[in-house]
Amino acid sequence: MGISLPFWLIIAAITAYVASTRGRSGPRWFAISLFFSGFALVAVLLMPRLAKTGVDALVHPDLRPCPACNQSIQAAASCCKHCGAQVEPIALRDRSGWVARMTADTDEEFERMAAQMALIDVPTVLDEPPHLYAGPFEEKAEAQNVLKFLKSEHGLDGLVTWRTVMR
Incomplete structure (x- = not known):
């Protein structure tokens, strides 16, 4: 025993x-x-x-299933690393999903936040000043975890919301 x-x-x-x-x-x-x-x-x-979610997803952000073999691949990938199938890349700015949205009051503050986000390994969309988006993520909990991380580690605050991209 x-x-x-x-x-x-x-x-x-x-x-x-x-x-x-x-x-x-x-x-x-x-x-x-x-x-x-x-x-x-x-x-x-x-x-x-x-695929990892939440703060763990910061290590491997932006994964999606391959349409041919269903294995996880980068959203921006044009070829599946598992089966070799050609896939259409999906840019971050063209995806709907849950985001952590931070708003800057001035153009200078927006530039400062954008520079700070560039140093952090988080998927970011900068196409709608004065709003800066971390994400998009499939799950609301992922965006909430990223926002908690950004607030605790980098002093950035915002709110979690759904971002719809018209295609």
Whole structure:
């Protein structure tokens, strides 16, 4: 029994790590693995990777599924890195979605905010002064997390709203 408990916990930790690298909840899969040890690890390994959301999406912003193979690719990509299919790139400014909108009172403040956002690795749309948009994101929670990050780390404040782009 003494040898099996540490082995059981190691399998649960490995399952949690694999789950988090595949865009799943590590703590949730750790708990699942405590009850279904080996089966949970196999299940996580068989599941497809999910695009990261929220603040984690700042590392890999702007993903979309490939229309041919459904794997995650950059929205601006013209070729799928997984299957090689040619896809139509989607520019940030041409996408609707949830955004963190910040408004500048003056042109100088807008330029300062735009320069500050250029230094931060966040998808940004600058086409409608005096408004600056971080996003767009598919989920409202993603935009809320980015706004919290911008406020806490960079002193930028705004509101979360839906941005509709007419096509």
